[in-house]
Amino acid sequence: MVSSTLCSLIQPLLCWFILFVVFLAAGDDGGVAAALDTQAAYLAKMKEQFPGPAMSRWDFTSSPAPDYCTFQGVACDRTGNVTGIDVTSWRLAGKLPPGICAALPSLRELRLAYNDVRGGFPATLLNCTALEVLNVSYSGVSGAVPDLSSMRSLRVLDMSNNQFTGAFPTSIANVTTLEVVNFNENPGFDIWRPPETFMALRRLRVLILSTTSMRGDIPPWLGNMTSLTDLELSGNFLVGRIPLSLARLSKLQYLELYYNELEGVVPDELGNLTELTDIDLSENKLTGGIPESLCSLRNLRVLQMYTNRLTGGIPAVLGNSTQLRILSVYRNLLTGEIPGDIGRYSPELNVIEVSENQLTGPLPPYACTGGKLQYILVLSNLLTGPIPPAYAACTPLLRFRVSNNHLEGDVPPGIFALPHASIVDLSYNHFTGPVPATVAAAANLTSLFASNNKISGELPPEIAAVSGLVKIDLSNNLIAGPIPDVLGRLSRLNQLSLQGNRLTGPIPATLAGIWSLNVLNLSDNALSGEIPESLCDLLPNSLDFSNNNLSGPVPAPLIKEGLLESVAGNPGLCVAFRLNLTSPALPLCPRPRLRRGLAGDVWVVGVCALVCVAAALAVARRCVVRARMDAEGQDGAPTSPASSSSYDVTSFHKLTFDQHEIVEALIDKNIVGHGGSGTVYKIELSSGELVAVKKLWARRRPANKLKEHDDSGGGGWLGDRELRTEVETLGSIRHKNIVKLYCCYSGADSNLLVYEYMPNGNLWEALHGGGHGCFLLLDWPTRHRVAMGVAQGLAYLHHDLMFPIVHRDIKSSNILLDADFEPKVADFGIAKVLQQVAGGDHRDASTTTIAGTYGYLAPEYAYSSKATTKCDVYSFGVVLMELATGRKPIEPEFGETRDIVHWVSGKVAAGGEADALDKRLATWGPNRYKEEMVQALRVAVRCTCSIPGLRPTMADVVQMLAEAGPRATTPKDKQDNHHQQQQQQPTNKLPPSP
Template sequence: MVINPCSFRAFLWCLALLVVAGDGGAALDSQATYLSRMKQEFAGPVMARWDFSATGVEYCKFQGIACDVSGNVTAIDVTSWRLSGRLPAGVCEALPALRDVRLGYNDIRGGFPAGLLNCTSLEVLNLSFTGMSGAVPDLSPMRALRMLDMSNNYFSGAFPTSIANVTTLEVINFNENPGFDIWRPPESLTALRSLRVLILSTTSMRGGIPAWLGNMTSLTDLELSGNFLTGRIPLSLARLSNLQLLELYYNELEGGVPAELGNLTQLTDIDLSENRLTGGIPESICALPRLRVLQMYTNGLTGSIPAVLGKSTQLRILSLYRNQFTGELPGDLGRYSGFNVLEVSENHLTGPLPPYACAKGQLQYILVLSNLLTGAIPESYAACRQLLRFRVSNNHLEGDVPAGIFALPHASIIDLSYNHFTGPVPAAVAGASNLTSLFASNNRMSGVLPPEIAGAVGLVKIDLSNNQIGGPIPEAVGRLSRLNQLSLQGNRLNGSIPATLAELRNLNVLNLSNNALAGEIPESLCTLLPNSLDFSNNNLSGPVPLQLIKEGLLESVAGNPGLCVAFRLNLTDPALPLCPKPASRIRGLTGSVWIVAVCALVCVVATLALARRWLLRARQDAEHDGLPTSPASSSSYDVTSFHKLSFDQHEIVEALIDKNIVGHGGSGTVYKIELNSGELVAVKKLWMSRRSKQEHHGSGGGGCLDRELRTEVETLGSIRHKNIVKLYCCYSGADSNLLVYEYMPNGNLWDALHGGWGFLDWPTRHRVAVGVAQGLAYLHHDLLFTIVHRDIKSSNILLDADFEPKVADFGIAKVLQARGDRDASTTTIAGTYGYLAPEYAYSSKATTKCDVYSFGVVLMELATGKKPIEPEFGDTRDIVQWVSGKVAAGAEGDALDKGLAWSPFKEEMVQALRVAVRCTCSIPGLRPTMADVVQMLAEAGPAAGRTAKDANNNKHSSGEPKL
């Protein structure tokens, strides 16, 4: 007998269902059959609770399933169940009463489930945050649909304007689907008479805001942000009498803000930020009775901020920074409402700070920097215990700073710089348990630096420069183990430099210049090199530590008449005198022993010089006699050095032999070379292109570098930072170019994470992340011209012996020639797939936010242990989409590196992952700056000295860091 294989498979399927039905022996009905298939397709801990083994399966009692009185399935809600798979076909046929399907925050594969189109009775469909991609089909058949949420996915192709045919729709949400083709909304959408919510943000919409939107009077929520909209805001929007939320930010709108919008009496939130709007803020809008959020930052708005805002009983958020506002802030601002955010930085505002801003005790952000404000800080602000950010820098404020400001328990940034403040830094600063940055430079503050400042253990940056602070530097400062910057220059500090500062292993900047410090420079501080150290213009005396001389940092000790050098070498500055030779010990040696040591050094140098001269003469004789010579030693190189060198080109060139090769690349070879001094260096030997050789010979040789090499040399040669790889020198020759770097014994981060050679615990990974972030923040914010790296990836992050990271490979870096060009320098597309920011798909601008995105990918690698592209992410997906889906679904723990599954620092890893998601936001303007990233990582990092037990007992909030 011939058995039909299809029939046989169907028989087996029925048999399987009979088995799982238990002792009752009855086959499951079509609804149970479909739900069983769904359980098989989607693996997950919650789905496992659907038990089909019992007699008489009661699937209506399953979690996530709802039924009517007749037992018909009416709803499936598996939101955030951490599922992965495809929705089985035939859902509408098997579940004919289905009205509600919610699959959000899962990994739904295979694109839009075509079977849903047959659900003609479906009223609610939520496919948000499911990672879906591909085209959206014609949705017209779903004629009963009321709520459609397709937000935060990766749909592409034509926008489904067919939704205009589904006249029952009340909610449409396509937020954050940037892959759609450029489109303009059709007027046919006005047929949606019941539509209340229309969210089309970041959907590649272009053109002007359609005037006909004013005819959709049922709208309560209209969001068109993050598109390419141009022109004026149409007056017709004032007809939307039911509108509560209006978001048009991140577009290219121009003209004035229509006063007619003041007719929208139901409006609670309006955000017109990041456009090109001009004129003033209409008072009619500020007087709206329900207004809670008013955001119009980064425009060209002028005039005064309407005083009527001070009378509001509802206002929570006022964000108007980066405009051209003048006049005073409303005096009653916050007096009658639970005010939460005041952001008016970078305007031309005058007058005092609003005294009642924290009257209700709910204020969290005071950001008023870069204005013309005057007067004192209201005493009431010191009791504003909920404050997270207090930034009033670059104003004309004066008077003593209330002591309580320094002790705000939740504040992470206190920024008082560039004002006229007086008074001391109080001992109460010890109570600032969450403080990471204390900025008070360029004021008139006095008193002494209190030892209690060490109680603020989270401090990362301290800048109290250019004040009148006196007394000694407290030794307790050395206990601030997270400290990255200590700037105390331009004060009246006296006493000696505490040797305890050498304990600040994370320090990048130590500036003690222009004080009255005395005594010797502690030798132990040289362990902080190659940080930025500045001890100039003090009263220091004694010998300059040899390491400072070797690093060419004599300018950092200038203006100290009592300093001297122990002996004269070509490396030293002749302006510094020789130290006297007392009979007592000098630098640990007696005078006689010192003389012997110097003589021995001279003899060794002379012997080496004679030997080198003999070798050179031998080579010249060999060449004259026609004898073969070493190819490596026959080349002549022009040298450009960026540090004081302890070697010459012959020592480097002669070591370019096969046994020293440690790697090959498309442009040349990398060597590991041990110098005569015992120091290790890495040499990148790059072969020149034919064109470069011709240019080299045509110019007479010397200094002709390939464009990428020239970029790397010029970039690395001009910067100094402990997290940027050190370029000692460049040798340029006729056939090749040599770059000599510091050697990184632990290779690169890619190999450390993915090469299988070792294991990095979370504190080490976090230290790597912070170091890279600090290096990038230096490039973006601390130089005269911003440098965009453009190729941040784990293989370009090198690790030294202590796993301190160094950003390397600046071959395609871009120097933005003016601060205004920071986000607008056009160039060719560069970078590495998997690390490229999505805006490269439609723009080739070199921006700092591209580096931020790439760093976010690296941070995801550190937290997950996964590569940027992995098969498990699915088609057209990468680590960013995968991690973002996990975070959105509240399943961050599932994304963490399984090798760290039992890490006591799991909460810190989750926080780092959230920072990474912010860095990789698809809208560049919503990404933080690298300076902000440093701040957030410091707040999210393992506290110094914290043990595993401490971590397991950690009870602090896991909320997302905020800017």
């Protein structure tokens, strides 16, 4: 009896031991305790292969044996067999161990989303014929997708937001059990077209193939897949018309075809989709009208058709909707009125975005009835009438933009005091009334635009209480009285435009304390008194005091920078010394009267003596330097006056040096760097000032053709008109966050660009070590200031010039730091001035010469050489990630074929932003700036979206960073003025909004 009982126990133990040995042979290294069964052994192996703090939830140390069915993320049936593993957002990194199907034969669900799954698609899963749910979204999986036909039980397959390449897995057509297929955001697939075999997926409810490199037209046979409730084909290369057959999808709730090249009309037949809740046809080439049948759908929540060529009106029936949340039809050719009842019966209405159309009539009076409206964006239309008084009580508003219309009447005071609004834009209308003192209640306001109206009264001092203000533009109004001194408290102010008003009194010297001020325009007023010399500390930014009643001497720095035009039209101004004849005529300031004539003679003699001594010293120094160079025989230094005088000079600022002083210092000991475009020298001038000189080797032509083909207009440019035009354009730039180009010397064999010198090196060195960088100084407020400065500089290049400039090589090593760690964008060696195409749109300005640096390049470079401003936005997003994480763009920790963008995007999408932040900043307290840094990461993710059109503009980035800065009090979930609406879609097409 004892013997038979013992045998009955030994036999299953022996069987288990054999299975366990087999499993170890398949990949175990002996780290799993021998007492575990096969399922526990596999889970232990998985814990080992996916190390991370979250795996401590699986405790294998308990005795006599761990109950893995109680582990978090593990599901079992009644018999103890593992049926599901869900480690979503555990922030794990590793490879899935082999043998999962044999070790866990009852496994039905495997969820690995928001982790770091390495080694490509786990081939071991192909043997899991019982697996029903597989989710590896946001997991950085790369490489080709194998034939999935063997996974014959799959119902849900989510492979979205990864880095797959090669052919699209059309083999999914053989898995007829599929109900959900999601490959969203995998732009690396080869160009492909969906095969008709997909019709075999008769159970399919969700088909998401956005941004998968699909091309051709929308297959009409999709209309036969009548089980579909969600069809998303956005961000591809689809052309042609929207097929009428889609109207047969009677269960369809979501239809998203945005960001394609679709043409023709929006079919009226889509109104047959009675279950439809969300439709997005934006960013195509659609024509015709918005079908009334669509607007009549009882369940319609989201109607997005922005950036098309739609005509006609917005159907009035939309005002009867009870479910509408988002109406976004901006940038079309729509006419007529905004439905008057819109919002009246829709308690969840959140967005009205109808900008850039030809709409007429009044603003809809009931838009705020539901109390949920956050965005009123109606700019650039033909709207008339007043602002409805009810809008002043619409406290949830984040953006209120009604500029470029024909609106009139007094602005309700509550509009200036909206507590959550970050932008209030009233410009280019016919508004009247004052800026009220209640503006102090606008705690989150960063931009106040009200230019070109008839606003009157005085500028209230209470506006200084809105500490987050970045831009104030109240130009061309009827504002009178003084400029409040307290404006100097607005430490984050970037733009103050008050020109074209009736301001009186002096210019407040307190404005000089606003170090972030890039634009100060006080022209065309009635200001009096002297120009405070301290304001010149803001140079080289844009300063304009012209056409006032100012008097006294013009500050010397304005003269040195050649900015006399900025003080023109002030009869009382004078200069302390005679200027050249090309300068605006200004009288000499009266010389102080001396009491004795002898003293005057002594003064004149003394000045002359000092000038002579200075000249003699300069000549002597030049002779000594030349003699020393001849004695040392330095390579690369000119050895004769002929060589140093063979340069033509093009100056962009008043110079305190001449070409001899520059050329003679081009010796080896002054070299500080080499680049693809030339050699960089650090030169100390006789004045003690430091400059950086980049020596560019010119492109030679045959000697006998130089004169014949030189069309440059200057002998030193070797006929390189493109280089000359580019340098002259860059020399005209005046922005505090762009390195100042003093001048260019063009010669027979090289061109010399003379820049201001940056003593603190570049941002790469400061963040990652080496060179002049000093990490200890870069706390988060400093890093945020760097980010803001770079963003403002790029916004200037993209938006504030007659022709936008694409830098095309934004990276941390091209961001220089001055003595105060103020950033300066540098190295325009590959930047190109974009020429405006007649009738073209600057938003689409681009160049086609491939350039840039790996790790910073936008993904569209993989299939196109077209460089746009959105490429700079992407590169800036990478720099912003560097600032927040302290990581380099490429690091081994990110995994094969992965970079900081994928690593950060995964963290943000999984809600693990805090794990990505630079741990070294804990020196200033672990949570002191945590929220601001998280906000910055979210902005960075927006900037690095794989679809260029979904990236914000640099102007938007400046706005978002201002809201996310230290001491910001704005809510966490601010949204962008155009593309924020995608956040409410069902598939997370965009990362969380900042």
